[in-house]
Amino acid sequence: MEKAIKKSSLKVSENGLEKPTAAGKPVSTKRLEVMKTYKIYIGGQFPRTESGRYYIPTNAAGKKLANVCLSSRKDFRDAVVAARGAVSGWSGRAAFNRSQILYRMAEMLEGRKAQFIDELIQQDATKAKAEKEVNLSIDRLIYYAGWCDKFQQLFSSVNPVASSHFNFSVPEPTGVVSIIAPQGDLPAGRQGSLLGLVSVIAPVIAGGNTCVVLASETKPLCAVTFAEVLNSSDLPGGVVNILTGKPSELASWFVDHMDVNATIYCEKDSTVQKMIREKSALNLKRISLYDKINWYSEEGQSPYFIMDTQEIKTTWHPVENIAGAGGGY
Amino acid sequence: MVKAIAKKKSNTIKLNFDTSWSYAPAPESxxxxxxxxxxxxxxxxxxxxxxxxxxxxxxxxxxxxxxxxxxxxxxxxxxxxxxxxxxxxxxxxxxxxxxxxxxxxxxxxxxxxxxxxxxxxxxxxxxxxxxxxxxxxxxxxxxxxxxxxxxxxxxxxxxxxxxxxxxxxxxxxxxxxxxxxxxxxxxxxxxxxxxxxxxxxxxxxxxxxxxxxxxxxxxxxxxxxxxxxxxxxxxxxxxxxxxxxxxxxxxxxxxxxxxxxxxxxxxxxxxxxxxxGGKAANIIFEDAPIDQAVEGVVNAIFFNQGHVCCAGSRLYVQESVAKEVIRKLRDRMQSLIVGDPMDKNTDIGAINSKEQLHIIQKYIAIGKKEGAEMYESSCALPSKGFWCRPTIFSNVAQSNRIAQEEIFGPVLSILTFRTDDEVIEKANNSPYGLSAGVWTDKGSKIFNMTKRMRAGVVWANTFNKFDPTSPFGGYxxxxxxxxxxxxxxxxxxxxxx
Amino acid sequence: MVSGSLTMLSDLPDRQAGFSLSPRIDQVGVEERASRFTKRSIKKESKLNGLKLVLNMIDLTTLEGKDTAGKVKQLCYKAMHPHDSYPGLPTVAAICVYPSMVKVAKKALGDSGIKIASVATAFPGGQAPKDVKIRDTKYAVHEGADEVDMVISRGKFHAGEYNFVFDEIAAIKEACGEARLKVILETGELGTFDKVRRASDIAMHAGADFIKTSTGKIAPAATMPVTLVMLEAIRDFYYKTGRMIGMKPAGGISKSKLALHYLVMVKEVLGEDWLNNHWFRFGASSLANDVLMQIMKEKTGVYQSANYFSVD
Known part of the structure; x- marks a missing residue:
């Protein structure tokens, strides 16, 4: 009771709470900003890396961006467990429902546009470029939201087999996809740490897969904030898992985990590309290399990206033929 | 006399496929x-x-x-x-x-x-x-x-x-x-x-x-x-x-x-x-058209001596019909003719090479050692060449090697199950995913099964069908x-x- | 396994009583399996032996409104002497006639050992009251029929009155006394293989000694797939009860080659025990001559002309 009265006697100033001085006159104090802790996103939770390690990316001016989690092999393993656990639920959802959730993601991103623009500016983008990137990212989500319940119609077929069978082929998600997202810096103006991230995640989950994504090493801020968007978008936990850290450390784990079905790599590093293809032989992962894509252009979006992490399943069933072929049975 | 043979005691109920009327050799020129x-x-x-x-x-x-x-x-x-x-x-x-x-x-x-x-x-x-x-x-x-x-x-x-x-x-x-x-x-x-x-x-x-x-x-x-x-x-x-x-x-x-x-x-x-490769699961539910399913099993595993990557080499049978299915399968195997591939009546020809025959024999030995119950048809085999009788193993466990590894021969592993969820889990419990089969008369179950099986080709109420218009390939x-x-x-x- | 020990419907467990649990049949699979029998190549001595077996399994049949004693006598002679220029040929299994012709046939066949089968139960439609059907049956047996070929009530069957169909068969079986009962399902009127299987199960449980496809008056008559479904029903029944049931495809089998395909099917589905005329018959009128032509071709190496084989 006593405390409450005291509190209510405090006055609010522009910069923060005023503190009564001995003389009774208020002294203005600058508010201490709350710094954001950039955590990783696994199974719908925001843990710190189990390794306790961090790194500090800086912008071009040398400003420290944040203490970012330096994810470990074990974080990746946990993320794969979460992603695997989410496969049946997510792939089992109605395509229309997945479409709604991707649209919801776009809505939430739109609502937090300012934050993303701000983060991009911190990471060296001009305001105009940052705005463009965020807008494109929102539109890309909407683009793929629309594809969720349409690409199957485009890439399915009813096959006119010669025997008395009904035969059809449909795409199905391959399962868990590990993604090393575009780094967002090379080559300048073609990638974008947010746009690249959204452009590789959206087609994977639109098709019903789940994924573990390694964000841009140098520009990780938007990735973590994007995880917060996901977390508030009805997207089930585990469908998208986002790690921060170094591709140089993690890339090989991303491709040799036996419970991962496909790997996407977006950089030009030919040593890594070779390593990925070699290691993919362990369990014959599907490999997509998106090192030549300009995510800002039309070629940065198409249903063919969805198909890169789809399998084609063909189903046969006999067709009874009672009246035909002279048979009366 | 007629009445005497008309009804047999249950322990003598057995079909005799060693018939007095047999097929003469019919070699292709x-x-x-x-x-x-x-x-x-x-x-x-x-x-x-x-x-x-x-x-x-x-x-x-x-x-x-x-x-x-x-x-x-x-x-x-x-x-x-x-x-x-x-x-x-x-x-x-x-x-x-x-x-x-x-x-x-x-x-x-x-x-x-x-x-x-x-x-x-x-x-x-x-x-x-x-x-x-x-x-x-x-x-x-x-x-x-x-x-x-x-x-x-x-x-x-x-x-x-x-x-x-x-x-x-x-x-x-x-x-x-x-x-x-x-x-x-x-x-x-x-x-x-x-x-x-x-x-x-x-x-x-x-x-x-x-x-x-x-x-x-x-x-x-x-x-x-x-x-x-x-x-x-x-x-x-x-x-x-x-x-x-x-x-x-x-x-x-x-x-x-x-x-x-x-x-x-x-x-x-x-x-x-x-x-x-593959190790396809072929699932028979109790409401399946059983006789056609048995024929499907024969086609799934004995077609081309079992040298088929999409062969249905893991048979899952619902417990309530397991005995019946195995009995029918054994009877059916008795009418399979093994021998000269050039004979127009031959159902199962020669194993492709000595090396492959050794691999198959190795797995048959493993199956026996693992304690599965083996049954092979009783046909005679030619003295020269590479041959293997159609063989089935029952009482196989999911953990047996003959249930996990590709044999690429006329050797079938039979496992039983009780529920849909159990069999789906077992069927998908393989690093392979080329093909799968399901036998049931219930439409909605067919779609559930064919959707959940992780395989590139799924045959429902049929098996080993191919067509140029039909995409083939694995998960x-x-x-x-x-x-x-x-x-x-x-x-x-x-x-x- | 005659009248005294007949199983009545009420004695059966639920599964059989409903007969709705008869196994399902996949039509495409049955057709495929049936066509596989036709891929067997039957040559040389195998062909000759097969043809003789076929001849010996024939129910030489005449079931026409215009049948006379003269016609039936000629048929009986043919049954006993299929082709005298080839000594040592077997006779056919039986001749199959209307009840009114049984006595004529009995006299003509004498002690040849050839059986007399008579259709009964208001053949071929079966649309008569039960007591008329029973009298029809008793008449045929009294006249000397060794075997009775009855028709089931297809209308009742389609209406789902399986109990009626069952009880009727059981009653006819009782009326047969010592005569063997063949139950004609008239599969061409049943519509699906599922129904063929169900009708087979009903007939066997009700006391049939044989199940038979057709009257020969309805198309399609016997086909290999429908016969296969019935053979598989017989096999299942045998394993379940230990009772052997005979099979008679009838109508539509007029060529030796096709008949040999049927033999292949019997051999591979039921085996040795059914490969004789006690358990397998062909209901046919013109098959015998084609078989004889083929036998002569095998013997002489020369293709034959119908002009050298008696038409009866």
């Missing part, structure tokens, strides 16, 4: 087939002596007699073939109007149909499969495949919405020994239709029909170098895979070799299609890429905006 004493390499439209100067024997696995000898292509020969293919691609094939390309493929298909009988006889002599199967399945299906893809050549712009297509260049293709001619057709047909040229190597134990196909290609006047057929074993295959001027590798064979290929092409721009470690149908085009094309 070998005169329909011409097999040369020696085969060279088919490069640039001509038969060329191997630079390696080496030849190896190809034998009839049913008699162990030598049929012919076949050139062994070395690295220099492979290089020659790839150069011929590249030259033909750049100078002729790439520039040819698509509709003309189509007509060449149609022409090859037609000549195959004309020579169907000869091809069937040679396929059986060289590979050991029953003449009934090579005559009624392998050869006609191979010709149909070429016929199907021929028509695609000038229609590719309809296949991929909002994209143009371009061919890849030279395709290196390696085929297996279980369906030699058919697999050659599966490889060559889409490659040519999409505008690529080909260097193809058949498996070393079964080169002859592919060499006959080379003769047909020659007869069809296909421009020199568009299809080159070179023979040899693993090293020849490796030379194709590793050749720097090859743009595409298409391989059908073991998962083990598939992985080697995937590693070998790392760091290159070669596109790959791998069609590898998981059974490989990637599709062969057949519209979906079989993409592995041979680049899509461009």
């Amino acid at each position: 070998k005169s329909a087939a011409t097999i040369n004493k020696q085969y060279d390499l088919f490069i640039n439209g001509e038969w060329q002596k191997p630079l390696s100067k080496k030849y190896f024997d190809t034998i009839n696995p049913a008699t162990e007699e030598k049929l012919s000898e076949v050139a062994e292509a070395g690295v220099a020969d492979v290089d020659k073939a790839v150069k011929a293919a590249r030259n033909a691609y750049d100078k002729v094939w790439k520039k040819m109007p698509a509709k003309e390309r189509a007509k060449y493929i149609f022409r090859i298909a037609r000549i195959m149909q004309e020579k169907a009988r000869e091809l069937a006889v040679i396929e059986t002599l060289d590979g050991g499969k029953p003449i009934k199967e090579s005559r009624d399945f392998d050869v006609p299906t191979a010709a149909n495949h070429l016929f199907y893809y021929a028509g695609w050549a000038d229609k590719l712009e309809y296949a991929f919405p909002n994209r143009r297509t371009e061919s890849l260049g030279v395709a290196g293709q390696i085929t297996p020994w279980n369906f030699p001619l058919l697999m050659a057709a599966w490889k060559i047909a889409p490659a040519l239709a999409t505008g690529n040229t080909v260097v193809l190597k058949p498996a070393e134990t079964t080169s002859l029909t592919t060499l006959k196909l080379a003769e047909i290609i020659q007869e069809a006047d296909l421009p020199p170098g568009v299809v080159n057929i070179i023979t040899g074993a693993g090293e020849t295959g490796a030379a194709i895979v590793n050749h720097a001027d090859i743009n595409k590798i298409a391989f059908t064979g073991s998962t083990h070799v598939g992985k080697i290929i995937q590693r070998a092409i790392a760091g290159t721009n070669k596109k790959a299609t791998l069609e590898l 998981k470690e059974s490989g990637f890429g599709r062969e057949g149908g519209l979906h079989g085009l993409l592995p041979y094309l680049n899509l461009i905006n």
Whole structure:
């Protein structure tokens, strides 16, 4: 009771709470900003890396961006467990429902546009470029939201087999996809740490897969904030898992985990590309290399990206033929 | 007397398939087939002596007699073939109007149909499969495949919405020994239709029909170098895979070799299609049409001596009908005829090679050791050649090796289950994912099962059906890429905006 | 296993009583399986032995409104002497006639050992009251029939009155006394293989000694797939009860080659015990001559002309 009265006697100033001085006159104090802790996103939770390690990316001016989690092999393993656990639920959802959730993601991103623009500016983008990137990212989500319940119609077929069978082929998600997202810096103006991230995640989950994504090493801020968007978008936990850290450390784990079905790599590093293809032989992962894509252009979006992490399943069933072929049975 | 035999005591209830009326031998004539004493390499439209100067024997696995000898292509020969293919691609094939390309493929298909009988006889002599199967399945299906893809050549712009297509260049293709001619057709047909040229190597134990196909290609006047057929074993295959001027590798064979290929092409721009091993689950529910399911099981595991990557080698039977299904299966196995592949009545021919027979025998020994109950049909086997009776193991556990590993022979592992969820989990509990089967009369269950099974081809109330229009290929470690149908085009094309 | 020990419907467990749980049949699978039998190549001595067996399994049949004693006598002579220029040929299994012709046949066949089968139960429609059907049956047996070929009430069957169909068969079986009962399902009127299987199960449980496809008056009559479904029903029944049931495809089998395909099917589905005329019959009128022509071709190596074989 006593405390409450005291509190209510405090006055609010522009910069923060005023503190009564001995003389009774208020002294203005600058508010201490709350710094954001950039955590990783696994199974719908925001843990710190189990390794306790961090790194500090800086912008071009040398400003420290944040203490970012330096994810470990074990974080990746946990993320794969979460992603695997989410496969049946997510792939089992109605395509229309997945479409709604991707649209919801776009809505939430739109609502937090300012934050993303701000983060991009911190990471060296001009305001105009940052705005463009965020807008494109929102539109890309909407683009793929629309594809969720349409690409199957485009890439399915009813096959006119010669025997008395009904035969059809449909795409199905391959399962868990590990993604090393575009780094967002090379080559300048073609990638974008947010746009690249959204452009590789959206087609994977639109098709019903789940994924573990390694964000841009140098520009990780938007990735973590994007995880917060996901977390508030009805997207089930585990469908998208986002790690921060170094591709140089993690890339090989991303491709040799036996419970991962496909790997996407977006950089030009030919040593890594070779390593990925070699290691993919362990369990014959599907490999997509998106090192030549300009995510800002039309070629940065198409249903063919969805198909890169789809399998084609063909189903046969006999067709009874009672009246035909002279048979009366 | 009549009444006495009319009703038997339950312990004597048994059908007797050792009948007094039996089938006389009905051998197909070998005169329909011409097999040369020696085969060279088919490069640039001509038969060329191997630079390696080496030849190896190809034998009839049913008699162990030598049929012919076949050139062994070395690295220099492979290089020659790839150069011929590249030259033909750049100078002729790439520039040819698509509709003309189509007509060449149609022409090859037609000549195959004309020579169907000869091809069937040679396929059986060289590979050991029953003449009934090579005559009624392998050869006609191979010709149909070429016929199907021929028509695609000038229609590719309809296949991929909002994209143009371009061919890849030279395709290196390696085929297996279980369906030699058919697999050659599966490889060559889409490659040519999409505008690529080909260097193809058949498996070393079964080169002859592919060499006959080379003769047909020659007869069809296909421009020199568009299809080159070179023979040899693993090293020849490796030379194709590793050749720097090859743009595409298409391989059908073991998962083990598939992985080697995937590693070998790392760091290159070669596109790959791998069609590898399998351990397909075939599930029988209690409400299935049981007699047709039993026939489906026979077709699933004993077709082509079980040398089928998509063979239904893991049978899951719901407990309530397990006894009945196994009893019916045993009775059915008694009427399977094992023996001379050239006999028109033979159901199960010779095992393709001594090596493969040893692998199968090894697994049968493992199955016995693991404590599963073995049953084999009681037919007599010829004294020469490589043979294996149709064999089933019941009381198999999911953890048994015979339930997990590909045997590639006429050996079936039977497991039981109680609920839908249990069987789905067990069926998917495999690194493979090529094919699967389900038998039930209930429509909604069929769709649930076919959707949840992680396999590229799912047969519901049927098994081991193939068609040129139907895409074939695996999930998981059974490989990637599709062969057949519209979906079989993409592995041979680049899509461009 | 005659009238005294007949199982009545009420004695059966639920599964059989409803007969709605008869196994399901996949039509495409049955057709495929049936066509596989036709791929067997029957040559040389196998063909000759097979043809003789077929001849010996024939129910030589005449079931026409215009049948006379003269016609039936001629048929009986043919049954006993299929082709005298080839000594040592077997006779047919039986001749199959209307009840009114049984006595004529009995006299004509004498002690040849050839059975007399008579259709009964208001053949072929079966649309008569039960007591008329029973009298029809008793008359045929009294006249000397060794075997009775009855028709089931297809209308009742389609209406789902399986109990009626069952009880009727059981009653006819009782009326047969010592005569063996063949139950004609008239599969061409049943519509699906599922129904063929169900009707087979009903007939066998109700006391049939044979199940038979057709009257020969309705198309389609016997086909290989429908016969296969019935053979599989017989096999299941045998394993379940220990009772052997005979099979008679009838109508539509007029060529030797087709008959041999049927033999292949019997051999591979039921085996040795059914490969004789006690358990398998062909209901046919013109098959015998084609079989004889083929036998002579095998013997002489020369293709035959119908002009050299008696038409009766």
